[in-house]
Amino acid sequence: MGGVRNQQVSWWKLILWGAFAVISAQPCSAAEWETRPVERVSVTIGKSMLIETSASLARVSVADPRVADALVLSPRQVYLMGKTAGVTNLTLWNTTGEVFAAYDVVVSPDVSRLQEHLHALFPDEKALRVVTTQEHIALSGTMTSSAALTQVLAVTETYAPGKVLNLLQVGGSHQVMLEVRVAEMDRTMLRRIGVNLSYVNGSGSQFGASVLKRLASPLPSGDASSVLSPLGAVPPFGFGLGQAVNALFRFQSGSANWTGFIDALKEDNLVKVLAEPTLIALSGQDAQFLAGGEFPIPVPQAFGVTTIQFQKFGIQLNFRPVVLSARQIAVTVTPEVSELDFANGLSIQGFVVPAITTRRASTMVELEDGQSFAIAGLLRESVRETVSKYPVLGDIPILGALFRSAQYQKNETELVIIVTPHFVRSMTDAQITLPTDGYLDPDDVDFYLKGRLPSRQGSASDMRGVEVPAGREEKSREATGLMIP
Incomplete structure (x- = not known):
């Protein structure tokens, strides 16, 4: 009796495991795919990639055809091509009409090619960096001049019109x-x-x-x-x-x-x-x-x-x-x-x-x-x-x-x-000398007997409050409160 009972329990286990395997093998519905993580795919504008699937395809769909385009080459291959910078979705259906795969497609400009062109056109801009965000091209770094900055922006606009983020700065004062x-x-x-x-x-x-x-x-x-x-x-x-x-x-x-x-x-x-x-x-x-x-x-x-x-x-x-x-x-x-x-x-x-x-x-x-x-x-x-x-x-x-x-x-x-x-930079308060500093009023003896008038104490060189490099005039800078680098 014990042997027969154990044999019946084993058969019931086999039946349950078989039913679970059949249920697990069935494709997921669309509602189930919404809760699963979606795979991300990156494509460069003007380039393409091939996606291979584990199941036979019946049809594919791209949410925004302006960003990317998809073409079924075979029952298990999808040809994906980037058109303009942006983000869209790619959804795949099997032969039973159920969704079995979905992708987030990110189409971005060819940053490597853009960076090569920028460094070739502007070899002196060593600090220029080019990165891509979800839909934009970001330029960062320090430029040597405003003219070079304007030219870099103009070149970048040809790669992504209206989608350029300018984070550049001009160096110097x-x-x-x-x-x-x-x-x-x-x-x-x-x-x-x-x-x-x-x-x-x-x-x-x-x-x-x-x-x-x-x-x-x-x-x-x-x-x-x-x-x-x-x-x-x-x-x-x-x-x-x-x-x-x-x-x-x-x-x-x-x-x-x-x-x-x-x-x-x-x-x-x-x-x-x-x-x-x-x-x-x-x-x-x-x-x-x-x-x-x-x-x-x-x-x-x-x-x-x-x-x-x-x-x-x-x-x-x-x-x-x-x-x-x-x-x-x-x-x-x-x-x-x-x-x-x-x-x-x-x-x-x-x-x-x-x-x-x-x-x-x-x-x-x-x-x-x-x-x-x-x-x-x-x-x-x-x-x-x-x-x-x-x-x-x-x-x-x-x-x-x-x-x-x-x-x-x-x-x-x-x-x-x-x-x-002149390029200038600010000074500390201790370095600034005002025109009124050192002003002296004569007393009665100096005014009536010695004929002295109100004057400033010290020579002109002692009262200058601006550091000026050699070869530059110092005429009107002593009261500016700025240093000339």
Whole structure:
């Protein structure tokens, strides 16, 4: 009995193991495949791969045909080809119509080929790295210039249009200090000579020959002070040295009074304008500087209303630097030096609106660090000659000088604008020296007895707060608070 019972138990075990094997051998349903891990397949754009299966295929399906395409070559082989960068799914069905395999297909650009092309085109970019993400190409590393960075991006866009991640950086300093020097010399030379004759008799009859520019009638009789007072004033002509000679000759005989007046003027004017603004900005950012002010301009409106507008004047500087490489800088700069000119102003409702004398330039240049370039220049020379004379009498040789007035004026102007960019980096507070440091006020003894005025202590070399390499000027950098590498 025991042997028969053991034999029956063994048969039941065989039946159960057989049923389990049959169930395990059946294909999984679609719901079961969702819970299983999906195999990942990577394909390069324009290339293909062959997938072999363990079961016979009935059909295949690609979720996004724009990314990849699949073709059944045989009952157990699938031909998969990458078309564009992206991610899609590949599903396989057997002959019984059930899903037995699924794949995540990742199609990416040919990074190895792209990297070979980039290194061939840009051999100096040793730190350039190219990697692929799920759908994009990522560029990382440090570039030597902004121009090279732009070119690398353009080449990469041809491999994956619209799917390039720019993680590149440009090496070197990105802070640029721009020094601008506006220098102008304006020289004016003026020569003038004129004669005035007057005769007054006892009966009051007058005769005169006025050929002076400022005289419109014969000279009256009287002492010299009454004549020289209105004639001695010469209209101002800027700053300069002038030599004016006003000679009065008077002869009186009885009731007759002869008066002669000679006006001669020699004047030389020299005007010097020098402005050196300095401004710092980051690469690609705008910076503005103004040292001057704004003056009001009345603007008449309707119904007798007057509004005020303000016009800037002084030293202005607008510029935008772009770092092209470790040494090259592109600068868009607009320097301006303006001043008020009341001599050529207008009067509006009792308010004098001055004119503005302006020197302005606007351009874009490419320079290396520390190089200077003259972006604008002007050389102007003008000559004016004026002769006023009486007809016939003024043409008489020698004696004709008594009946004519001559004026000669010559203007010469020379203007130049120079820009110099520098790479800079910040300094510590201990390295910065302000213009007000070391300023001393004299005490009563120094001021009244020794004649000392307020001054700064120490020499100029002791107060510089910027380290400048040899061969570079130190003019305006001592107050910038930056170091020039």
